[in-house]
Amino acid sequence: MPSSSDRGRPGGGAAGPAGPVLPVGLRASVRAVVTEADTAAGMGSGDVPVLATPRLLALAEAATVVAVGPSLGAGLTSVGTSVALEHRRASPLGAEIDVEAELTEVDGQRLVFSFIARAADTDEDVVIGAGTVERVVLDRERFIARAAQKPAVDRG
Amino acid sequence: MTEVRAEMVANVWQVVASEGESVADGDTLVILESMKMEIPVLAEGPGTVTKLAVAEGDVVQEGDLIAVIE
Numbered sequence: 353m354p355s356s357s358d359r360g361r362p363g364g365g366a367a368g369p370a371g372p373v374l375p376v377g378l379r380a381s382v383r384a385v386v387t388e389a390d391t392a393a394g395m396g397s398g399d400v401p402v403l404a405t406p407r408l409l410a411l412a413e414a415a416t417v418v419a420v421g422p423s424l425g426a427g428l429t430s431v432g433t434s435v436a437l438e439h440r441r442a443s444p445l446g447a448e449i450d451v452e453a454e455l456t457e458v459d460g461q462r463l464v465f466s467f468i469a470r471a472a473d474t475d476e477d478v479v480i481g482a483g484t485v486e487r488v489v490l491d492r493e494r495f496i497a498r499a500a501q502k503p504a505v506d507r508g
Numbered sequence: 509m510t511e512v513r514a515e516m517v518a519n520v521w522q523v524v525a526s527e528g529e530s531v532a533d534g535d536t537l538v539i540l541e542s543m544k545m546e547i548p549v550l551a552e553g554p555g556t557v558t559k560l561a562v563a564e565g566d567v568v569q570e571g572d573l574i575a576v577i578e
Contacts, residue, residue, distance in 0.1 A: 433543045461545060488545050495544070498521075 371425035371489060374463065379454040380418035382411050383472055386447045403443035408451070408481050409435060412467040415453035416485050420463065430463060430487040431495065437483035441471075448473040449480060461489040509558075512549060512575040514568040518542035523564050525575065529557045537575050538562060549574055 384390065390407045392398025397406050413432055420430060443449055450472035457464035465485045471478035518540035525537045531551040537560075540547040559576035562568060 431544050488543060490544065494546075498541075498546070 371428045372423060374420055374423050374455060374458050376455055376458060378419045378423060379452060380415050381450055381452040382415045382418060383448065383450045384411055386443050386445050386449065388445065391445065400442075401445055403447065403449065403480070405437065405439045405481075408439055408449075408469055409437055409483075411449065411451040412437070412453060412469065412481075412483065412485055415451050415467060416455075416463075416465045416487060419453050419455055419465065420487075424489060427492055428489055429492040429495070430489050432485060432487050433462075434486040435483060437481060439481045441478065441480045443471070443480055447471065453485065456484075463487045463489065510553060510555065510577045511573055512537060512551070512577065514540065514549075514570055514572045514574055516540075516542055516547075516570050518547060518568055520562045520564055520566040520568060521546060523560060523562065524548075525551075525557050525560065527557055527560050531555060531557055531577065540568065551577055553577070 386403045388394045390403055391401045392404040393401050395404040395406055397404045417430065424430065448471070449469055451467055451469040453465045453467040455463060456466050463486065465487070467483055467485060468479060469481040471480060519542070520538055521541040522539040524539060525531055525535065531537065532554050533551060535551045536548045537551055537557070538549050540549060555577040557575055558578045561573045561575060568574065
């Protein structure tokens with residue numbers, strides 16, 4: 353089968369798309385103001401009008417994407433595989449949040465980030481949340497095509 | 509005889525080799541899918557595939573037999 357999967361390393365390890373090795377320490381921040389749509393009530397993840405935990409995670413993932421996006425090779429992307437998140441403090445409507453992500457580990461095509469979310473509308477260091485995000489680097493088109501295919505028929 | 513076993517829990521995405529086929533060192537036998545990644549399982553030496561123990565769509569556990577090469 354002619355396949356770019358032949359890029360695999362001997363021993364059956366994960367086959368990473370050929371891209372530049374990303375340096376640990378890449379980082380980026382994203383900033384957002386809490387609107388109705390960002391709240392637990394607005395997202396359906398809860399019923400109170402404060403920043404939703406999944407919205408915080410989305411901001412963290414967005415920061416990881418910004419951190420490494422420009423450094424990925426052409427045709428490559430990264431997708432999330434695992435997260436750990438502490439949401440430590442509630443943020444009301446109108447609060448401004450800054451989420452910074454940093455690449456802390458590179459293991460083949462697997463990337464590990466840490467992130468920290470802070471209140472951006474105060475001079476004090478108010479940590480709203482923190483955690484880790486893992487992503488893997490993939491060939492964008494190949495991944496989309498694979499995802500679109502149905503799993504093999506159930507063979508019992 | 510070499511037994512090729514799964515190194516992790518994964519779905520069998522594609523079976524590339526077939527029983528009776530001669531393979532060279534580094535040839536792809538099957539492609540697993542785990543954590544959104546494609547993970548090729550390669551022959552670690554030349555030989556003949558005498559057994560393919562998985563089919564596309566199977567779920568393999570760590571240590572499960574995938575193929576036998578003699």
